[in-house]
Amino acid sequence: QSQELSQVQIDYHAALQALVEDGTRMVCTGRMHTDRICRFESLCYSTEAEEFVYFHSNSSVMLPNLGSRRFQPALLDLSSVEDHNTQYFNFVELPAAALKFMPKPVFVPDVALIANRFNPDNLMHVFHDDLLPIYYTMQQFSDLDLEARLFFMEGWSEGVHFDLYKLLSNKQPLLREQLKTLGRLLCFTKSYVGLSKITTWYQYGFVQPQGPKANILVSGNEIRQFTKFMMQKLNVSLEESSSEEYIVVFSRTINRLILNEAELILALAQEFQMKTITVSLEEHSFSDIVRLISNASMLVSMHGAQLVMSLFLPRGATVVELFPYAINPEHYTPYKTLATLPGMDLQYIAWQNTDREDTVTYPDRPWDQGGIAHLDKAEQERIIKSTEVPRHLCCRNPEWLFRAYQDTKVNIPSLIHVIRQTVKSKPGPKRQKWSGSLYPGKVRDAKCQASVQGTSEAKLAVSWQIPWNLKYLKVREVKYEVWIQEQGENTYMPYILSHQNHTFSENIKPFTIYLVWIRCIFNKNLLGPFADVLLCST
Ligand code: UDP
Numbered sequence: 001q002s003q004e005l006s007q008v009q010i011d012y013h014a015a016l017q018a019l020v021e022d023g024t025r026m027v028c029t030g031r032m033h034t035d036r037i038c039r040f041e042s043l044c045y046s047t048e049a050e051e052f053v054y055f056h057s058n059s060s061v062m063l064p065n066l067g068s069r070r071f072q073p074a075l076l077d078l079s080s081v082e083d084h085n086t087q088y089f090n091f092v093e094l095p096a097a098a099l100k101f102m103p104k105p106v107f108v109p110d111v112a113l114i115a116n117r118f119n120p121d122n123l124m125h126v127f128h129d130d131l132l133p134i135y136y137t138m139q140q141f142s143d144l145d146l147e148a149r150l151f152f153m154e155g156w157s158e159g160v161h162f163d164l165y166k167l168l169s170n171k172q173p174l175l176r177e178q179l180k181t182l183g184r185l186l187c188f189t190k191s192y193v194g195l196s197k198i199t200t201w202y203q204y205g206f207v208q209p210q211g212p213k214a215n216i217l218v219s220g221n222e223i224r225q226f227t228k229f230m231m232q233k234l235n236v237s238l239e240e241s242s243s244e245e246y247i248v249v250f251s252r253t254i255n256r257l258i259l260n261e262a263e264l265i266l267a268l269a270q271e272f273q274m275k276t277i278t279v280s281l282e283e284h285s286f287s288d289i290v291r292l293i294s295n296a297s298m299l300v301s302m303h304g305a306q307l308v309m310s311l312f313l314p315r316g317a318t319v320v321e322l323f324p325y326a327i328n329p330e331h332y333t334p335y336k337t338l339a340t341l342p343g344m345d346l347q348y349i350a351w352q353n354t355d356r357e358d359t360v361t362y363p364d365r366p367w368d369q370g371g372i373a374h375l376d377k378a379e380q381e382r383i384i385k386s387t388e389v390p391r392h393l394c395c396r397n398p399e400w401l402f403r404a405y406q407d408t409k410v411n412i413p414s415l416i417h418v419i420r421q422t423v424k425s426k427p428g429p430k431r432q433k434w435s436g437s438l439y440p441g442k443v444r445d446a447k448c449q450a451s452v453q454g455t456s457e458a459k460l461a462v463s464w465q466i467p468w469n470l471k472y473l474k475v476r477e478v479k480y481e482v483w484i485q486e487q488g489e490n491t492y493m494p495y496i497l498s499h500q501n502h503t504f505s506e507n508i509k510p511f512t513i514y515l516v517w518i519r520c521i522f523n524k525n526l527l528g529p530f531a532d533v534l535l536c537s538t
Pocket of ligand 1 (some may be wrong): 123253255282305
């Protein structure tokens with residue numbers, strides 16, 4: 001034990017010396033605060049001031065060196081939610097010499113990932129804002145391995161889903177409150193600050209009404225790599241395809257209820273001739289839910305955070321999302337967007353209650369559970385009469401909350417009808433062969449030859465070779481798109497061709513320069529890049 005202590009002593013003096021001499025070193029990726037992640041050596045945190053501290057010395061580095069633009073509005077977003085003003089990261093600066101007058105630093109030896117969780121009590125937020133972004137931030141930087149330690153700085157307590165966060169690394173994640181117990185001045189030997197937003201698909205409506213992100217960069221493949229990791233950590237193994245097919249109804253037990261759940265389960269079982277089971281976050285362990293969903297043919301649930309569990313559905317399965325009265329499914333699409341990501345290979349169906357008779361409202365509940373009693377009478381009347389919640393910003397729109405927390409008696413024939421429009425025979429995981437989509441490369445050796453007939457007619461013979469990657473692929477259909485553009489004109493003539501050469505004579509004039517653009521197309525919609533443009537003079 002004494003050896004261990006002395007080891008710590010030696011490390012401590014070396015670390016302290018390094019801090020005083022070298023100061024803090026920061027190098028970031030990203031051009032703006034919304035896409036920035038920073039790597040630090042010797043970033044410190046004062047638990048008294050609740051501020052990160054950057055120490056200047058002769059060897060310190062700060063890239064980007066933004067000057068006061070670092071505060072406009074921040075150096076970076078600590079959570080994966082874009083540009084949210086409660087989630088900004090910055091540090092205060094001090095000369096390293098000030099360490100002489102400060103509390104003795106306590107060094108954190110683990111490589112640290114420092115970030116904010118956005119809303120750790122809501123399962124959709126847990127997966128979309130935290131778990132997936134943390135997982136892929138760790139994939140981005142190789143020293144963020146399973147021995148790295150997560151530091152959550154948002155200031156919340158563990159929350160109900162903390163066990164999920166623990167799966168991401170072998171070390172216990174630490175919360176802001178716990179840092180105080182470690183010391184007054186913490187110094188992270190090596191740390192990364194910020195989260196990758198590359199996997200997020202939804203914006204919650206802080207500046208414009210909620211909807212899919214404008215530029216989604218994640219596909220089902222990466223989502224499924226993540227769920228595979230989570231299932232391994234949860235000790236849930238994928239069962240063989242031989243086992244019985246079944247439907248899962250994911251129910252809520254506190255609010256936004258399905259009032260005729262028993263009837264619904266019976267009807268689904270009968271219609272699809274499949275066993276139908278219910279799960280809920282209140283009554284099942286998380287691994288049991290994952291185990292059940294990962295082999296299900298269909299998942300049926302009220303709109304709500306629990307639907308993010310469709311992450312775990314097998315390819316080919318169907319998601320049925322039920323919407324209460326006056327809630328337009330097109331306006332709330334986090335789970336539709338997820339299910340329809342390219343490569344998720346899920347079928348998505350929305351059903352909405354359109355019958356006022358089938359809804360039970362709770363006007364007298366507290367406002368955050370959808371109550372409207374606190375509003376003036378006229379406004380209450382208007383909300384009660386309204387047949388659709390108008391688009392709105394997050395997060396406290398009373399009309400939205402009122403409608404979102406209704407209970408619903410599901411109209412069974414109407415629901416079955418909607419499902420049957422999409423699911424013709426049996427729903428369920430098709431053990432389909434890999435239908436991954438690979439794109440063509442450029443066509444090669446493109447050439448053109450012009451010939452002029454008299455003063456008004458000309459021909460352009462164009463030929464090319466197949467893209468290099470095609471000879472290693474089995475592709476159902478290979479086509480070529482050729483654009484012929486007269487030099488200096490904005491328009492062009494497009495052609496879709498099956499062969500590797502073609503002679504163009506329509507609208508080809510003599511003594512003219514044409515630009516010829518060629519690309520390959522696999523299976524109708526996989527468009528390759530254009531080859532270098534060909535210049536052809538008739
Ligand atoms: N929740 C639940 N059962 C309920 C109500 C809520 O499991 O009866 C969970 C829900 O899945 C989410 C969290 O509690 O993880 C917060 O629910 P809320 O209704 O606030 O959010 P929403 O589901 O509308 O996103």
